[in-house]
Amino acid sequence: MNKARNPMLIVVGASAGGMAALKVLVAQFSKDFPAPIFVVNHMGPHTTGEALVKILNESGSLSCVHAQHNEKFKRGYIYLAPSDQHMLIVKDKILITKGARENRSRPAIDPLFRSAAVAYGNQVIGIILTGYLDDGTSGMMAIKRCGGTCIAQDPDDASYPDMPQSVISNVGADYCLPVAEMGALLSDLLSRDLPESQPVPEDIVIEAKIAQRVLSDLPSVEALGDQVPYNCPDCGGVLWEIEEEKLLRYRCHTGHAFTSSALLAQQTDKIEETLWVALRMFEERQNLLVKMSNNEGNRSLSSISQRAQDSQVHIERIRTMLKATDKDLHG
CATH class of the missing domain: 1.20.58 (Methane Monooxygenase Hydroxylase; Chain G, domain 1)
Known part of the structure; x- marks a missing residue:
């Protein structure tokens, strides 16, 4: 694979059926792959994730490791979010946080995608793979709004089509294709000029800060939406309703976040x-x-x-x- 024309990074989200899809994806990457790859695969809080690290290392040419807090990332590595912790990206390094669950998950896909969009804007390529419900849709919307590129697995190719279908329906993927064809597409995208840069919207910045536990209070959540007569099922606090185009979401002031589904x-x-x-x-x-x-x-x-x-x-x-x-x- 040729070197990337511009510094890029790739963020990947998967859930049910994710292990099989990720094996197919990483098998297509050559040793000189010119971008870092960050992966969130939903897992239970008591699962170590070591089995997936081992499988991905055996499936392709790139090294897969569990991401570490404050680690500086490098091209040609696959960074997997550890169990029961969110993985976020800031300039040149990774943050691992114990923030509130989003869409009932930790690690969750949306916080990773949002943080990448805030930090790197149009340099981000987002990929959403198989899974239930719609984690990753809001994060992919953030990538899109910041000028990045959105790729969804063809729902007919996914073991569980909900997540890619949600992205397609609510965001509008730039590319929709089977996992086995994504390697060639990424090679092509990494050799092109960057998409047009977009300013980072303030609401995306606020939510990225909440995930870092830097900002989580009533004024910050009130800036995102309107309070509604529902309670957070995780902590009992009141919820605010956030409308993102077709997507309806809810967030409490302690940090829990949910799509309507x-x-x-x-x-x-x-x-x-x-x-x-x-x-x-x-x-x-x-x-x-x-x-x-x-x-x-x-x-x-x-x-x-x-x-x-x-x-x-x-x-x-x-x-x-x-x-x-x-x-x-x-x-």
Whole structure:
């Protein structure tokens, strides 16, 4: 691969099905690849990510490492976000932060993409791969607004098409193609003149600072949108509604952020959790009432028996709601 005409960097976001897609992507990079590559792949907080580092090292010619805080990045390396931490980019170095989750994830794709857009503007190439829901859409919008280039995996090529389809629908990808064809496209893009530079919008700067935990207060969030009568399902704080063209998002003043789809999914999880607690408490209550009703010395047997029957009614109702919640979650 020829040297890049201009200094560029590549940011990649993936979720469900991401490991297979990333293997195909990195296999196309030559040893002299002229740009650093930053990858966020959704993972659980107790997953180390070492398996993915090993697989990506075995899949291609470039070295893949877990990103380190304040590390100066270099061309020809793949930097993977560590588990349960956000990876951000500032001028010439990487930041690893324990900021609030975005779209129910840490690491999340949006904070990486936004930080890259703020720091490097039109030098950024964003790639969104397979995954559920729509993490990465807001970040890709930031890249687009700052003059960068947006690439989405062809949804027909993705194991889980939600994330690339969301980018295509809400942002409008500059390129939409299978992962196996992205290497040739990147070679071409890195040899071209830079896209036209765009000024960095103030709202993107504010959100990038929030991710760094530099700025997270009421005035900063109020500058982004309007307060709405919803609560953050993670911390209980009030939410502000942010409209980004077709995309509707929500953010609380402590830093949690959600697209409307992610907020709905998190609310559903919280409802299910609450219902299970209520079910356990009603079952325990019913068991106690039944035991009391079996006590021949109890003078209020009819009242206790009726209360036990009432508890059974509540138990059946909660079980019905849990079945409906499970159907809502899993289709």
